[in-house]
Amino acid sequence: MPWKVVTENAYCEITPAIRGLKQQWEKNNYINPQLYRDYDVKRGLRNEDGRGVLTGLTRVAEIEAYKVSGNESVSPADGILYYRGIDCRTLVTGSEQRGRFAFEEAAYLLLFGSLPTRQGLNDFCVQLAAYRTLPKNFFKDVIMKAPPRDLMNTMQRGILTLFCYDDDPNNISLENVLRQSLQLISNMPVLAMYAYQARRYSLGESLFIHAPQPELSTAENFLYMLREDCKFTDLEARALDVALVLHADNGGGNNSTFTNHVVTSSGTDTYSAIAAAMSSLKGPRHGGANSKVMQMMEDIKVHVKDWNDPDQVAIYLDKMLDKQAFDNSGLIYGLGHAVYTRSDPRCEVFREYVVELAEEKGRGAELALYQNVEAEGKRLLMARRHKDALSTNIDFYSGFVYEMLGLPQELYTPLFAVARISGWSAHRMEELSEGGKLIRPRYECVEAHREYVPMEQR
Numbered sequence: 001m002p003w004k005v006v007t008e009n010a011y012c013e014i015t016p017a018i019r020g021l022k023q024q025w026e027k028n029n030y031i032n033p034q035l036y037r038d039y040d041v042k043r044g045l046r047n048e049d050g051r052g053v054l055t056g057l058t059r060v061a062e063i064e065a066y067k068v069s070g071n072e073s074v075s076p077a078d079g080i081l082y083y084r085g086i087d088c089r090t091l092v093t094g095s096e097q098r099g100r101f102a103f104e105e106a107a108y109l110l111l112f113g114s115l116p117t118r119q120g121l122n123d124f125c126v127q128l129a130a131y132r133t134l135p136k137n138f139f140k141d142v143i144m145k146a147p148p149r150d151l152m153n154t155m156q157r158g159i160l161t162l163f164c165y166d167d168d169p170n171n172i173s174l175e176n177v178l179r180q181s182l183q184l185i186s187n188m189p190v191l192a193m194y195a196y197q198a199r200r201y202s203l204g205e206s207l208f209i210h211a212p213q214p215e216l217s218t219a220e221n222f223l224y225m226l227r228e229d230c231k232f233t234d235l236e237a238r239a240l241d242v243a244l245v246l247h248a249d250n251g252g253g254n255n256s257t258f259t260n261h262v263v264t265s266s267g268t269d270t271y272s273a274i275a276a277a278m279s280s281l282k283g284p285r286h287g288g289a290n291s292k293v294m295q296m297m298e299d300i301k302v303h304v305k306d307w308n309d310p311d312q313v314a315i316y317l318d319k320m321l322d323k324q325a326f327d328n329s330g331l332i333y334g335l336g337h338a339v340y341t342r343s344d345p346r347c348e349v350f351r352e353y354v355v356e357l358a359e360e361k362g363r364g365a366e367l368a369l370y371q372n373v374e375a376e377g378k379r380l381l382m383a384r385r386h387k388d389a390l391s392t393n394i395d396f397y398s399g400f401v402y403e404m405l406g407l408p409q410e411l412y413t414p415l416f417a418v419a420r421i422s423g424w425s426a427h428r429m430e431e432l433s434e435g436g437k438l439i440r441p442r443y444e445c446v447e448a449h450r451e452y453v454p455m456e457q458r
């Protein structure tokens with residue numbers, strides 16, 4: 001099949017040549033699923049019972065999702081997420097009395113291992129504020145340079161390019177990595193918001209760029225930079241602050257944090273490790289699920305006539321599970337979790353916000369649909385997978401909350417990254433300080449050995 005000269009417009013075309021090569025690929029790349037059982041492959045690094053293979057120790061965060069009884073038998077339990085041994089929900093409730101710096105308090109706790117004093121938290125916020133500035137012309141020279149199709153990719157490019165502005169980028173001493181981590185924690189909201197503004201501009205809207213304000217928290221700055229008039233309400237800032245706390249970490253094994261561990265273990269620089277974690281977080285089975293849930297719900301709204309009828313909802317969800325509806329992936333987004341069983345504690349906090357906001361904003365009909373998708377989706381999945389417990393995850397209600405607060409959907413996954421950079425940083429420091437080995441598991445090759453065949457004999 002002849003190759004075509006690539007012109008700008010043909011760049012994305014799937015040509016007959018590409019189709020032909022894809023068929024060639026299919027001939028030689030099938031692996032019989034039985035072989036995974038024969039070799040006892042820990043697919044997804046999971047044990048037979050679905051729990052993760054133990055690959056490390058951490059002091060940063062812990063998930064409790066099972067009850068272990070005396071004879072070691074385990075049963076599903078309501079989930080609890082601990083940051084440095086403290087239930088993350090208490091950071092949310094604790095901050096209600098103190099204003100809007102719960103995320104900064106959580107980041108401090110994750111990084112340094114203890115709750116900050118009032119003075120300690122203040123100094124930490126002052127330090128973050130001092131770092132919250134991108135290099136001169138960064139917006140013009142880096143962020144505006146290519147059309148921001150997906151903010152996660154634009155942020156990632158920004159993170160990788162910050163390497164070039166750092167006088168000591170490859171130094172992985174703990175002091176230097178801590179300095180870089182604090183700068184990234186500070187600048188992540190700026191990267192996210194400037195990428196968003198550049199995207200709006202690329203779509204024909206007016207451009208406005210607001211500089212972050214030193215006296216504002218991470219959540220407040222995010223909102224301050226969002227709108228032309230810089231205005232935001234107390235409720236918005238408070239809800240966003242809570243969302244940031246809940247997204248800050250989820251243990252060492254979640255896909256993006258583990259990616260960060262893998263990449264960090266090679267001895268690479270902070271910018272490369274965090275950019276790799278961003279690649280993982282973007283995926284729709286991980287952090288990207290929050291915007292996927294919104295697209296899925298829009299699709300369900302169109303295809304299910306009576307949102308209050310669980311049977312109609314169930315029929316459509318069944319089609320989705322059969323890969324016959326929505327994105328044909330077979331997934332119901334926002335449902336299920338690799339670790340949590342009966343409940344994801346973070347989803348429970350979002351649920352409370354959703355109920356309150358839906359009532360306030362007159363969105364009761366949509367809330368009913370969400371609740372039906374949750375109940376029917378759980379029922380169908382548990383029956384198909386023979387499970388006796390399954391939870392909605394953090395991504396199920398978060399997007400609905402953000403939407404009711406007027407946040408644009410493109411920013412949902414970037415918001416996750418704005419929070420998770422604190423957990424990634426704490427785990428990277430831990431990986432470096434523990435002198436961990438290069439992470440290098442094994443892949444068994446199931447291809448037969450054969451001789452090289454000269455061209456004229458093929």
Ligand SMILES: CC(=O)SCCNC(=O)CCNC(=O)[C@H](O)C(C)(C)COP(=O)(O)OP(=O)(O)OC[C@H]1O[C@@H](n2cnc3c(N)ncnc32)[C@H](O)[C@@H]1OP(=O)(O)O
Nearest residue numbers: 050285286287289330331332333334335336337338385393
């Ligand atoms: C921040 C976060 O990352 S939270 C997760 C966000 N992701 C989503 O919401 C996407 C939808 N959910 C999923 O894809 C899954 O539940 C995951 C990826 C989160 C976890 O998957 P697993 O670790 O495989 O969970 P578990 O072992 O309980 O799953 C058992 C089977 O049920 C399937 N399953 C689990 N959840 C779902 C779902 N929501 N829709 C369809 N199938 C599902 C799994 O794919 C798996 O199938 P397999 O045995 O053929 O591999």
Ligand SMILES: O=C([O-])CC(=O)C(=O)O
Nearest residue numbers: 249250253254255338339
């Ligand atoms: O732990 C996981 O697998 C995914 C998750 O919920 C997170 O990273 O917050």
